[in-house]
Amino acid sequence: MILEVVKYGHPTLRQKGARIETITPEVKELIADMFETMYANKGVGLAAQQIGQALQLTVVDVRGVTDRPSSLELQGKPANVQDFMPLVLINPEITPVGDPATGPEGCLSFPEIFADITRPEFVEVKALDGDGRLMEFRAGGLLSRAVQHEVDHLNGILFIDRMDRKTKENLRAELDELQTATRERLQSARKK
Numbered sequence: 001m002i003l004e005v006v007k008y009g010h011p012t013l014r015q016k017g018a019r020i021e022t023i024t025p026e027v028k029e030l031i032a033d034m035f036e037t038m039y040a041n042k043g044v045g046l047a048a049q050q051i052g053q054a055l056q057l058t059v060v061d062v063r064g065v066t067d068r069p070s071s072l073e074l075q076g077k078p079a080n081v082q083d084f085m086p087l088v089l090i091n092p093e094i095t096p097v098g099d100p101a102t103g104p105e106g107c108l109s110f111p112e113i114f115a116d117i118t119r120p121e122f123v124e125v126k127a128l129d130g131d132g133r134l135m136e137f138r139a140g141g142l143l144s145r146a147v148q149h150e151v152d153h154l155n156g157i158l159f160i161d162r163m164d165r166k167t168k169e170n171l172r173a174e175l176d177e178l179q180t181a182t183r184e185r186l187q188s189a190r191k192k
Contacts, residue, residue, distance in 0.1 A: 003037045003051040005108045008158070008175065009182030013109060015054035017047075017154045019091050023132040027057070031088055031130050034059045043108045045146040047153030050109050058150035061086035062142050068103070070143035074136075081143060092127035094151050096120030097138070103145055107159050113174055117162045119148050 006012060020027060030053070038046035044062050048055040062070045063085045070081045098121035106114045122140045125147055129135050139147050149159060160168060160175065168175075 001033045001036065002040045003033050005037065005041055005046070005050050006052050007178060007182045008110050008160075009179035010052065010109075010186065012049050012052045012054055013153070013158060014156045015049060016156045017049060017054045017056040019056050020128075023090070023128075023130070027090075028130065030055075030057070031059060035061070035086060038108075041108050044142070045150040046108065047150045049153045049156070056091045056154050058089050058092070058154060059086060060089065060143070060146050060150060062146055065142055068142040071140035072143060073138040073140075079137070084137070088130035089125070089147070089150070090128040090130070090132070092125060092147070092151050092154070094126075094147065095124040096122075096148070097124055098122040098140075101145075103142075105145065105149060105159050107149070109158075110160070110175075110178065113171060113178070115159070115163050115167045115171065117145075117149075117159055118164075119145055119162070123148055 030048070034046050034048070034051060037051060038059055038061070044065060045058060045060040048057040063082055072079045072081045072084055100118045101121040102116050102118045104114055105117045121144065122138055123144045124138050126134070126136045152158065
């Protein structure tokens, strides 16, 4: 089922997600719905907060992106990113590695808003997969950026928090407009 992606101004986007202790049928259904929602919105990642659920759960799939390469290492050896997708990360823990790298980012919760964001070039990831199995890997390129972006969501951090001051100021009018529209929509929904 395709779910609604909440927009900037929705309070859930600022909530730290609760850990998932058991992979229930409901969690599995939520994962399937999140993938369907992400693909329908042409995204490469989607966090539970973006569908109004404050959980430590995100999905990622970078297979469709050819102009921004990704890299993956398993147990210190290069692995094929395509074979590893799509990716479910439950209760992820990340360790940034390497020098900062700047690259373009967007977010399904911020339609049509894009900016260059600086993040560590690589990230080491430890998480449970959709079946509750522990997995560990090192990501680079777009995969690293997507994982960091989504894990930020799980902690209530948005990509606008990572923008430099000038970029954020240049986007201020669009951000304020989006936030106001979201809040007005939430208020009118409460009145019904």
